[in-house]
Amino acid sequence: MPNGQTQDGTARSTAGGQWYPPEWPDRIRALAAGTLTVVEPKRAATVMLLRDAEGGPAVHMLRRRASMAFAGGAYAYPGGGVDPRDDDHLVGWAGPSLEHWAERLGTDRATAQAIVCAAVRETYEEAGVLLAGPAPDTLVGDTTGDDWEADRQALVARDLSFAEFLDRRGLLLRSDLLGAWARWITPEFEQRRYDTWFFVAALPEGQRTRNASTEADRTVWTRPADAAAGYDRGELLMMPPTISTLRSLTPYGTAAEALAAAGKQDLAPVLAQARLEEGEIVLSWPGHEEFTKRVKTGGNR
16 A cells, blocks of 8 residues: 555555544644644553564554544554553552552552553453463463353453452452553544553463454564564554554564563653644654654645
8 A cells, every 4th residue: 555545545644654644734733723622631551462483572463443433454552441440449469569550650559550450451352361360470371262252242341340350250460461661642633542551561371362352353463673664665554652662672582571671661651742834734753753744734645
C-alpha cells in the first residue's frame, strides 16, 4: 500500500507507515484557536509480550481491524483501558509492592494497581496469556479450554472483575513478570485520548498466544527490527508509540535482557505538540524527532 492513504480512506503519514487520522488538521486548528474542548485521557496499559527466537526476541503484535474507529489497520500490542474495578483491594498480588509500583509509575497506590491489573488483564483478554499463578513463584500453564474461555469472555464483557476472576481460580497476579517501559499520552487534539503505560513481559512457559481479540484481524510474532523495517518501507501501519517502543527493543538479544533493562527506562510521559507555522501545522513528539510532521493548513495530506 503506498503512503498517503489506506484502502478505507484513513490518511497515512508521508514518511514510513505512521498512522495519521484525516481529521487531525481541522482539530489542531481548532485547538490552536481555543475552540476545541480537550478530552480527558483514559488510563490504559499495553504489554510488549516477548519470546526468544533465532536472531533475538520476537514480540507479539496484533493488527487492528480497519473498521476500528481508533487506529484502524494499525499494528499494536495487546492492551486497553483500565476497568474501574482494576483497583479493587481484593486483587491477589505477588511481586513488587504497590508502593514500589506507585513510585515507578509516578502515581498513587490505587492507580498503580489499576494500571498493572489492566496490563495483565488485557493481555489475557486479547492474547490468551495470563501472568498469574497459584503462588508467588509459580505460573499457570495451559489457559485454553472451555472453562477458561468462559471466564475470559466474562472479563471482556465486564461481567466479571479481574479480582473476582483471580479469586475464583485461587491465583495471584505476578507483577514481578512485568517491566514498565514507557508512557505515552494521546495528543490533546484527538477525540479518543489515552494515558498509556507500556510494559514488557516474557511469554510464560507452557502458554501460547492466540488472537482472542474481536478488535484484531491478525496476530504475528515478529522481531522488533523486522517490524520496524516494515514500517520504514511503508508496509506496516503503526502509531508513534508503537514504532518508538519497537525500536527501543532492538538492542536486546533475549527477552530476559529486555526485562532486566526495564527498570532503567524513562517513564516521563510523551505528549504530542502542535503549532501553526507559516501556513502549516507542525506536529511533533518531544524527544522523538522522526515523528515530526508538517501539514498544509488547506488539506490533510
